[in-house]
Amino acid sequence: MTFLFAGLTVGAINALTGLGLLIVYNVTGVINFAQGDFVMLGAMAAILFAGANGHRAGLPLIVAVVLAVMCVSALGGILERTVLHPRRKSGPVLLLIMTVGISLVLEGVVLVITSSQSYGLRNFTPGPALSVFGGTVSLQSLWVFGVTGAALVALYLFFSRTRVGKAFRACEINPLAASLVGIRPSRYWTYAFALAAGLSALAGAVIAPVTTATYDMGLALTLSGFVAWVLGGLVSPVGVVVGGVGLGVAQGMVNGYLPLGLVAYANAFPFVILIAVLVVRPNGIIRSLAERRV
Amino acid sequence: MVIVVATMPIWLPATNFLTLTDGVLAGIYTLLGLSLVLLIGYTGQLALTVNVTYGLGAYTTAILTVDDKLNPWLTILIGVAINVAFALVLALPLLRLQGHFLAVATLGVALIGFTVFQAAPITGGPNGIDGVTPLSIGSLQISSDTAFAYLAWIVALLALIGCRNLISGRLGRAMQAIKGSEAAASSVGIRPFRVKMMVFVLAAVLSSVAGSLYATYTGFVSPDAFSVSFTITILVMVVVGGLRSVWGVPFGVFAILALNAALQTYGPSLIPAGGTDIPIVGYGVVLIVFLMFLPGGLASAAQRLWRSATGSGGPRRSMPEIGGAVSEESS
Numbered sequence: 001m002t003f004l005f006a007g008l009t010v011g012a013i014n015a016l017t018g019l020g021l022l023i024v025y026n027v028t029g030v031i032n033f034a035q036g037d038f039v040m041l042g043a044m045a046a047i048l049f050a051g052a053n054g055h056r057a058g059l060p061l062i063v064a065v066v067l068a069v070m071c072v073s074a075l076g077g078i079l080e081r082t083v084l085h086p087r088r089k090s091g092p093v094l095l096l097i098m099t100v101g102i103s104l105v106l107e108g109v110v111l112v113i114t115s116s117q118s119y120g121l122r123n124f125t126p127g128p129a130l131s132v133f134g135g136t137v138s139l140q141s142l143w144v145f146g147v148t149g150a151a152l153v154a155l156y157l158f159f160s161r162t163r164v165g166k167a168f169r170a171c172e173i174n175p176l177a178a179s180l181v182g183i184r185p186s187r188y189w190t191y192a193f194a195l196a197a198g199l200s201a202l203a204g205a206v207i208a209p210v211t212t213a214t215y216d217m218g219l220a221l222t223l224s225g226f227v228a229w230v231l232g233g234l235v236s237p238v239g240v241v242v243g244g245v246g247l248g249v250a251q252g253m254v255n256g257y258l259p260l261g262l263v264a265y266a267n268a269f270p271f272v273i274l275i276a277v278l279v280v281r282p283n284g285i286i287r288s289l290a291e292r293r294v
Numbered sequence: 295m296v297i298v299v300a301t302m303p304i305w306l307p308a309t310n311f312l313t314l315t316d317g318v319l320a321g322i323y324t325l326l327g328l329s330l331v332l333l334i335g336y337t338g339q340l341a342l343t344v345n346v347t348y349g350l351g352a353y354t355t356a357i358l359t360v361d362d363k364l365n366p367w368l369t370i371l372i373g374v375a376i377n378v379a380f381a382l383v384l385a386l387p388l389l390r391l392q393g394h395f396l397a398v399a400t401l402g403v404a405l406i407g408f409t410v411f412q413a414a415p416i417t418g419g420p421n422g423i424d425g426v427t428p429l430s431i432g433s434l435q436i437s438s439d440t441a442f443a444y445l446a447w448i449v450a451l452l453a454l455i456g457c458r459n460l461i462s463g464r465l466g467r468a469m470q471a472i473k474g475s476e477a478a479a480s481s482v483g484i485r486p487f488r489v490k491m492m493v494f495v496l497a498a499v500l501s502s503v504a505g506s507l508y509a510t511y512t513g514f515v516s517p518d519a520f521s522v523s524f525t526i527t528i529l530v531m532v533v534v535g536g537l538r539s540v541w542g543v544p545f546g547v548f549a550i551l552a553l554n555a556a557l558q559t560y561g562p563s564l565i566p567a568g569g570t571d572i573p574i575v576g577y578g579v580v581l582i583v584f585l586m587f588l589p590g591g592l593a594s595a596a597q598r599l600w601r602s603a604t605g606s607g608g609p610r611r612s613m614p615e616i617g618g619a620v621s622e623e624s625s
Binding site for chain 1: 334338340387388390391393394395397398399401402403405406409410412413419522526529533574575576577578579581582585586589
């Protein structure tokens with residue numbers, strides 16, 4: 001049971017990262033290899049504003065988290081404007097390599113600042129872990145579940161109820177038609193990057209007390225998010241969430257129950273699934289459950 | 295080019311900047327860069343498994359010379375054979391994936407490979423394998439930097455010339471046709487899957503030889519040398535040299551090695567807090583700047599300079615194999 005809760009916590013982060021990838025890809029056709037680095041930046045920024053665990057106390061946590069999300073979101077938008085936007089006609093492969101460059105720069109800058117130390121953040125609410133159904137679950141994990149759930153509901157309302165959200169979907173479905181009714185698809189490239197970066201930063205901020213933050217956590221997160229996305233069938237946000245949580249639970253079980261001799265290989269597990277799914281069911285496993293796009 | 299290589303032991307240390315070790319590594323990295331140029335630049339397959347095939351070659355040589363006392367030359371061939379088999383097995387499912395899905399899947403392979411290098415009992419785990427037998431010709435051992443620089447660069451030059459010929463030959467034209475459009479290529483009788491498979495295997499062979507050379511040169515193999523970021527480093531070198539330029543590869547390799555040395559030397563005095571971690575930022579910046587402003591790499595810059603110097607206008611696409619044509623792919 002404890003492993004299940006740990007898996008669900010990881011799964012929530014996978015889901016948020018995967019959603020970021022999905023939003024960017026649906027609007028721009030770019031696979032953003034820096035997505036996981038935005039999670040890392042969100043964690044680092046929250047720690048910077050709130051004060052590292054055991055160090056000086058900074059801003060109140062809620063302020064720090066909101067500030068971190070806003071800063072990273074703005075950074076995502078700015079990076080898109082300055083780096084990708086001028087070359088957006090270059091084709092997906094070149095743009096993908098450019099996001100690899102962005103990822104290198106982000107990781108490098110954080111590495112220079114933190115010199116490869118890992119930092120923790122204090123729990124959102126102090127207190128001992130709870131016992132539920134015979135397993136233990138930390139209060140921070142409950143925060144992760146709550147924040148992820150709230151973010152998903154907010155996203156759903158945003159895409160289905162607001163004008164900007166509907167314009168987003170218009171850009172995904174048909175950029176040309178969207179531009180005919182007064183929506184500028186190219187502007188939504190920037191919005192998509194900003195939104196996805198903010199979402200990832202939120203994930204980073206809530207997970208920071210659990211996992212701590214290091215400069216190089218991004219790549220694995222990007223790939224886990226990608227597994228979630230692929231599992232979920234590439235177009236459906238519901239699928240991504242199910243895929244992300246499912247992957248997280250599977251990871252938790254693998255970490256918990258793998259025979260000792262194979263523990264060293266546990267890191268490779270999500271990628272084995274990734275390749276298996278890409279090869280066997282490129283349209284995703286959960287597609288039939290959720291046919292709708294964002 | 296031959297003269298440049300022949301005098302390398304003299305001019306390279308004279309720069310006071312790069313050492314002869316960099317020269318040897320440059321030869322090895324040129325082989326790896328060529329594999330990426332063939333895959334990405336000419337065939338349009340963003341396959342990022344270089345660290346795995348390189349590592350397979352290196353570990354094959356290390357394990358077979360240390361544990362089984364085999365002749366290191368023989369282990370290069372065995373490494374190539376293993377890599378060919380590995381590439382064929384991998385290619386069957388993976389090369390059916392398109393564009394960036396191939397990139398993500400191969401990146402997954404790269405991470406799995408790295409994990410296995412770290413975890414498998416046969417690779418010595420994180421400690422690696424020490425005491426790899428150096429290469430020797432007759433009784434003459436190739437262990438000095440100078441001797442090894444010559445060896446590495448003879449292999450690299452052969453590979454450069456081989457790739458050059460390959461590109462202008464039948465297979466090379468088929469590769470570029472596939473990059474343009476697989477459907478169009480198959481309509482003129484090219485079998486895209488077969489061609490992609492051949493390129494994939496060829497790339498694995500190049501990096502396998504590079505890996506074996508690396509193992510015998512350093513005498514020591516550990517997983518750190520075969521991480522995913524190593525693949526990215528080679529990718530940066532290739533982008534700088536020109537993704538669609540065979541001869542650009544060694545220039546890109548030397549440019550990045552020089553940048554690395556410069557940042558190691560002057561970086562800490564510029565940004566004291568960063569210490570020796572600065573190169574990774576430098577790589578990212580270089581990658582972005584080149585892709586934004588010079589997507590054809592140094593090769594296209596040189597070509598443009600040459601054209602304006604000689605005044606030979608001509609159509610811009612007179613040499614389609616070099617230049618900024620990467621940006622034209624629209625698929």
